[in-house]
Amino acid sequence: MWTCDYDLTEGIIWVTVHIFGPRGDRYLNCILDTGSSQSIIDVAILDSLGYSAQMGIRTVILSGIGGRLRAYELPIQRFETMGLVLTSFSVLAQNIVPDNFGVEGLIGMDLIANRVLTIDGQKGRLTLGY
């Protein structure tokens, strides 16, 4: 079981992601987003790690408040977050980073599937059971 405290005053939950690609690895700040069915990582980060659109396995239409966008789904070599080490995890690649928001990805429900996520909104504590 993995557990971590988060800042209740921020109103959103930030998690650390360690993502690996053909050219290296990066630590990123991502939002835990239960409103997103799939995890999304900024395409420029993925590019700098050596991934490309040619490595995508399909395209997906993203629908949100800002309209619709096309993204491609990319298998990630190694994806670590919330105590998990995943070697068969895919993310969607899309430009999601406004300059001053500080977010480089969204962790969606695909990561939570078949796991037990507990959000304690009184203590500000996140727990993932697996």
Place this chain on the structure above:
Amino acid sequence: MEKPHNLLTWSEIKQQYPNQWVVLIEVEWPDMGEISRGVVFAHDTNHARVLEKQRDLKSAAILWTGKKRGLSLFTAISNDVDL
């Protein structure tokens, strides 16, 4: 124990490089919680520029030192075509 040259705590990094993106190397980041320390390799207020600066690094962390905000979020609703 004395800190290696230029190794800063996350609090020191936020203080010295406020409201911008920083690229950190030699990162110390516990499995649970916030980054603890790192060496600032590059910094910029513009995300695209900071990505350009870190392109050749093997390992790094890319972080925003200001207040983080949420997004208008997206949901994947349909498959389009196979690539």
